[in-house]
Structure formats: structure tokens, C-alpha cells
Amino acid sequence: MRKNIIIFLVVTCAVLGFAVHSVWTLLTLLFVDGSEDAISRAELPAPNSGAISEVPQLIPKIIHQTYINESIPAHWKGPQQSCIDLHPDYEYKLWTDKKAREFIAAEYPWFLETFDGYPYPIQRADTIRYFVLHHFGGIYIDLDDGCNRKLDPLLAYPAWVRRTKPTGISNDAMGAVPRHPFFLKTIDSLPEYNRKWIMPYITVMASTGPLFLSIIWRHYNNLKPEGDARLRILFPDEYNNHPWSFFTHHLGNSWHNNDVKIIFWMAQHWILITFLGFVIGFSILGCIYTLMIKPRQQNGPPSKSRFSYVRLPFYRRVSQKEFELDDRHKV
């Protein structure tokens, strides 16, 4: 009897341990806020301040954007133009599907097979931004983000991304010097994360999108990068909440399906979901225990018949008696 309980406990611990281990990085995402790497509002010069010209300009003055082709939809032309108008001294690069593929084929041929194999076009739009930041450096901006002020103060940090609530980082506005180790790790990890999940939204998020980037961010920070290798974090207030923030956010995400609503609901109710997960998990374990392990301990006389119960194939168990008879013959 004790042996069964011990086996049951060991198996339970192993299953729980494995489950926690596989989602450990995700769990840490819920508790890490990145404030130690925050670009604080106090160190950012105000718009039009003379101090802007004194900050170092490490990131090259290039703005990268992506779209299927050159015909940008009307509702994104405003935000796009706001960034171009504010930055006449920046180079502007629009990465169409065609240009993106040519660039990967020429500069990162090892990735072309993965790139072509992605089932969703948004995965190519996600990945091309990491590669152009790694290759050219500059600032990547989603087409639904407009510019609210000049981005020059953000050129002072070798690499930065934007924090999202409730958890993680986004890939809709990012800046870096060429060959920054964070984006090197990002592009290097892409093939390994190229997996299919049940819902398209999860597949995109976890293979190339913000969830993928957030997990890479956690792994990267575990190595304790210092100095120029640090990845700095732009918080929501500096991103778009105020007149002195850098961006304005416009609605119109091109690829959000219905499952996005489920994911957002899950993100908002993660405590409830975690709790339910544990309840369901333990209920299943409890059922297994009551149905399969306990009866063996209670029925039948002590050791012998219990073991034969385990050993005998089912078709021989016509009745309890016959079963015991078999057993006796065998032993």
C-alpha cells in the first residue's frame, strides 16, 4: 500500500515538475517588469529641448517599416507620414514582401527556408524587422504607430524595445545599433521556435511575435548583459500616453483573428486560469488515485492476490473467484 502511494506521489511530482519547468520562462514573465532596464523619463530630454543635441547618437538614423507592397492603406498613411515628416534627416526604408525576401536571400541565406516556410505572412513581417535591425541598425516602427516627436533621444541607447501591459515586450517599435547581441540572439533563435500551436494567434505570437521576443528577452537577461549589451525598455508613458511621449497608436491591426479575443481574455484572467488549471489537474490525479490505486489496496486479501491482479490479463478475470483460482495455480 505504501509503495503505491509513493509511486503516485513521485509520478505526481514528476508531472508537476515537468509542467512547471516547461512554462518557467512564461511564469517569470508575469513577475519581471524590466524596470531595472527602464529608459527613465527623467533622462530623456523634453521635445525641442537643446539637450537633445547633447545625447550620443549611437543608433544609425534609419526608419524601417514593413508592408505587403508599396500601396499602403489610407488609414496608415497618416501615421506613416508623421514619422517621415518629423525625420527628414533619416533614411526611410519600406520593406515590401519582395524586398524582404531578396534581403534575406542575399544576407541571411541560412534563414531563407524557414522564412519561406512560415504559414502566416505576418510571421515574415515579424522576422524581417529583427533581421534589418541586426543588419543595418535603426528604428523599426509598425505602420499603425505614428510619431509624436523626434526620435533622436532614443538613438542614445544601443538597443531598446517597448514594454507591454500586463506582461512582456512588444516588437512594434524597437531600435538598435547594427549587430547588437540581443538581435543576434533573436534571429539565431527563430528556427528553434518555429513550431505550430493549436490557434493561429498563438503560433504567430510564440514563433515570431511579441511572446517569442519576450521569451528571448528573459533568456537574454539571464546572461546578465552589461554596458552596451543591455536591452533598454521604453515604458508605456514614454511610448504613447502623454504629449511628451514618442509615438501615437492607431487602431487597425491587419492580422488579429477571433482567437485574439480569447488570448486577451486569458491574459486579463491569468490568476483564475492558473487556479482552474491546478484544480483540474489535481482532480484528474485524484480520480486516477481513487479509481485505480485505492481499490487495489482495499479489495482482496493482502499481498498475493493484489499482485496477480496487476499481472493477469483482463480476459482471465471472469470473476473474483476464478481470478483467485488462476492466481493460486500460477504461484
Ligand SMILES: *[C@@H]1O[C@H](CO)[C@@H](O)[C@H](O)[C@H]1NC(C)=O
Ligand atoms: C498591394 O497589396 C494589396 C493587398 O494584398 C493589393 O490589394 C494591391 O493590389 C497591391 N498593390 C500592388 C500595386 O500590387
